[in-house]
Amino acid sequence: MQSIPTTFIHIDLGQRSYPIALGSGVIAMLGTSLSLPVGTAAVIVSNATVAPLYVSRLIASISATYSQIQTVVLPDGEAHKNWATLNLIFDALLRQGCDRKTVLYALGGGVIGDMTGFAAACYMRGVPFVQVPTTLLAQVDSSVGGKTAINHPLGKNMIGAFYQPQLVVCDLDTLDTLPARELAAGLAEVIKYGPIADMELFAWLEAHMDALVARERGALAHVVKRSCEIKAAVVGADEREAGLRAILNFGHTFGHAIEAGMGYGVWLHGEGVAAGMVMAAHLSQRLGLVDGSFVERLTRLIERAGLPTRGPVLDAQDNAGRYLELMRVDKKAEGGEIRFVLIDGPGKAVMRAAPDALVREVIDQCCAS
Structure with missing residues (x-):
């Protein structure tokens, strides 16, 4: 499989600016070649499909940066992009005593990215988060730009916030496992x-x-x-x-x-x-x-x-x-x-x-x- 060198795209939003890192094996570069948000702890939010494939790889990459790393595994699918599932993230953050120096990592597709970003926007009125999109749709669209939301039975993405990540990591290797x-x-x-x-x-x-x-x-x-x-x-x-x-x-x-x-x-x-x-x-x-x-x-x-x-x-x-x-x-x-x-x-x-x-x-x- 062809290896793609890492390139960077800059999102210019003044103080909310951030880079998109794109290439092969970029997850492994976190904490070494890529600068990560400062924090004492990290919480990785993923789903039941993606977590077994990539959580261990992400933990290994960021473990030198954070003294504590926890994982929250949500059910997979658009049907779970709702208040009940969002509260699973808040439940975990509160149980673990997470504070404003906790960094959230969204590891998955658009649903995970949207919900993790919305949780980051709301928890303690805002904690930093990183997008690690593992689907093509998330890499080309939903992980970039700071739109975060959950669905309502009457309308899609009607409850949410604009909240920018501090880094987007598009690892092309993750597309190999995409259905x-x-x-x-x-x-x-x-x-x-x-x-x-x-x-x-x-x-x-x-x-x-x-x-x-x-x-x-x-x-x-x-x-x-x-x-x-x-x-x-x-x-x-x-x-x-x-x-x-x-x-x-x-x-x-x-x-x-x-x-x-x-x-x-x-x-x-x-x-x-x-x-x-x-x-x-x-x-x-x-x-x-x-x-x-x-x-x-x-x-x-x-x-x-x-x-x-x-x-x-x-x-x-x-x-x-x-x-x-x-x-x-x-x-x-x-x-x-x-x-x-x-x-x-x-x-x-x-x-x-x-x-x-x-x-x-x-x-x-x-x-x-």
């Missing part, structure tokens, strides 16, 4: 960067999708690095999603409705985003922002990644109505009006509303029958 479905889900978040910001990346993905699906290390390194660079630029310009950062949610308004409507965990986040991007592209076309050839090009690329291009039926009686109901519980909605991230010409995104009747037509067109 094929999870790899594909991560590719959805990679694909989204093309239509909203970088059509050169989009063309590169069209030429190299087979290599990505085959887990060629050089190809994976390229897309993780480029995705992080794009997200770093956007987050640096708009940390708290006052405007520009919302473009990173391309496909997510539809996708979050799918996740909530199906029950969290039935569809993976990236699968919902994939079908959501197709819907958003069709809506963009109907509004005259892109042509049909672009929509077809995006749909083909998503399909080649092994991702769904049609949304599920959430309600047999009024499917579009159910989608609209769920999409109104969205952080981008304003006064009950749904605002979509649309493609205003390839490589450029725009936030705007659309008539319900038009959205209904798109949903009817793009959902499985």
